[in-house]
Amino acid sequence: xxxxxxxxxxxxxxxxxxxLLTPTFHFNILKNFAVVMEERSRxxxxxxxxxxxxxxxxxxLIKDFTLYTICETAMGISLDLDKSEPALNYLDAVINIxxxxxxxxxxxxxxxxxxxxxxxxxxxxxxxxxTIHSFADNLIHxxxxxxxxxxxxxxxxxxxxxxxxxxxxxxxxxxxxxxxxDLEGIREEVNTFMFEGHDTTANALIFxxxxxxxxxEVQDKIREEYRKIVGEPDRAFTMSDFTEMxxxxxxxxxxxxxxxxxxxIGRTVTEDFMLDDVLVRAGTQVxxxxxxxxxxxxxxxxxxxxxxxxxxxxxxxxxxxxxFSAGARNCIGQRFAMMEMKCxxxxxxxxxxxxSSIKNHRPALAADLVLRAVEPIHVRFVPR
Ligand code: HEM
Numbered sequence: 001x002x003x004x005x006x007x008x009x010x011x012x013x014x015x016x017x018x019x020l021l022t023p024t025f026h027f028n029i030l031k032n033f034a035v036v037m038e039e040r041s042r043x044x045x046x047x048x049x050x051x052x053x054x055x056x057x058x059x060x061l062i063k064d065f066t067l068y069t070i071c072e073t074a075m076g077i078s079l080d081l082d083k084s085e086p087a088l089n090y091l092d093a094v095i096n097i098x099x100x101x102x103x104x105x106x107x108x109x110x111x112x113x114x115x116x117x118x119x120x121x122x123x124x125x126x127x128x129x130x131t132i133h134s135f136a137d138n139l140i141h142x143x144x145x146x147x148x149x150x151x152x153x154x155x156x157x158x159x160x161x162x163x164x165x166x167x168x169x170x171x172x173x174x175x176x177x178x179x180x181x182d183l184e185g186i187r188e189e190v191n192t193f194m195f196e197g198h199d200t201t202a203n204a205l206i207f208x209x210x211x212x213x214x215x216x217e218v219q220d221k222i223r224e225e226y227r228k229i230v231g232e233p234d235r236a237f238t239m240s241d242f243t244e245m246x247x248x249x250x251x252x253x254x255x256x257x258x259x260x261x262x263x264x265i266g267r268t269v270t271e272d273f274m275l276d277d278v279l280v281r282a283g284t285q286v287x288x289x290x291x292x293x294x295x296x297x298x299x300x301x302x303x304x305x306x307x308x309x310x311x312x313x314x315x316x317x318x319x320x321x322x323x324f325s326a327g328a329r330n331c332i333g334q335r336f337a338m339m340e341m342k343c344x345x346x347x348x349x350x351x352x353x354x355x356s357s358i359k360n361h362r363p364a365l366a367a368d369l370v371l372r373a374v375e376p377i378h379v380r381f382v383p384r
Contacts, residue, residue, distance in 0.1 A: 140190070
């Protein structure tokens with residue numbers, strides 16, 4: 001599904017793609033995405049108002065929110081408005097292919113292409129993959145044609161950054177016109193952003209809402225900070241608003257410490273090294289267990305307690321807190337994700353009091369493609 005897009009490529013290909021894609025997360029571009037995030041957040045708040053304070057299952061609502069946001073920012077289409085058959089099939093395929101990828105990755109008997117393709121599960125995977133690829137291909141070609149038609153409207157100026165609302169896809173087409181990436185490469189990257197950019201953020205938000213529902217005092221502080229920064233509730237966000245939301249940032253960090261959406265990452269050791277008194281040889285596969293690292297008593301006192309203040313007080317040890325990984329292969333979308341989470345959580349806390357149905361209930365967890373709660377999480381959004 002992702003081909004050798006940014007997440008899965010190595011060596012020279014990764015290096016040149018990372019260089020090519022880094023500017024797509026530049027401040028001026030993020031400014032554009034903030035507009036989409038704000039619109040989506042406002043519509044999410046309206047949706048929550050309709051629940052009239054009754055209990056809702058958080059996951060499905062949040063997943064739609066992050067999926068629609070990434071669709072609009074990555075591909076420039078509003079899938080909540082587009083109810084055409086290809087769009088609905090695409091959404092269905094993006095949601096349903098995840099468990100199939102996971103199943104294949106852990107079942108040795110499904111590794112052979114020949115066997116996998118002959119099984120019902122392999123055929124379903126093939127069908128979803130075809131849907132995802134043909135939707136992306138049509139969109140890329142359509143957008144390329146449109147881009148050629150109204151070239152002038154897409155022009156940017158140095159002072160105001162981007163004049164018109166551009167998606168990742170438009171930025172990639174810009175690079176394609178200079179011959180630095182081909183259409184196959186664009187498809188890999190659009191699929192990679194779609195894949196990395198919705199489930200990760202969704203689960204962080206689900207856990208965040210669960211924790212907030214148990215901590216009314218934290219909700220109040222987020223609201224207080226929001227009011228101080230934004231003033232009237234209907235004023236549009238500016239980029240500096242997000243930078244100023246220090247308390248909310250600490251809340252999101254504490255959520256990601258307890259519930260890192262990517263609970264472990266894998267690496268291949270490229271040079272022999274000593275890990276204390278153990279020699280780790282080049283070629284060894286290692287798993288970095290982010291979840292366990294961030295719950296170590298020696299690094300984070302009372303490690304299982306939700307204490308956002310710890311991120312406002314003393315600095316933690318370098319590399320003790322790594323929800324977005326660290327170093328050259330860190331998450332390219334972390335600023336995007338933080339902005340999206342700040343946008344929607346601040347609006348939620350400004351509009352609602354969150355109440356959990358079972359106080360301090362901590363669900364069992366599963367680490368499949370991302371960390372998620374096995375049981376549903378129910379919360380009431382009581383209008384303020
Ligand atoms: C709370 C949200 C997120 C978390 C916790 C998260 C976490 C991570 C982590 C731990 C990695 C390293 C993976 C590895 O080394 O195997 C990673 C890589 C990556 N992430 Fe995120 N991510 C989030 C949101 C996003 C978003 C919103 C996007 C895109 C819009 C994104 C795009 C990527 C990409 C493309 C990579 C690969 C980067 C590379 O290898 O150069 N992520 N992410």
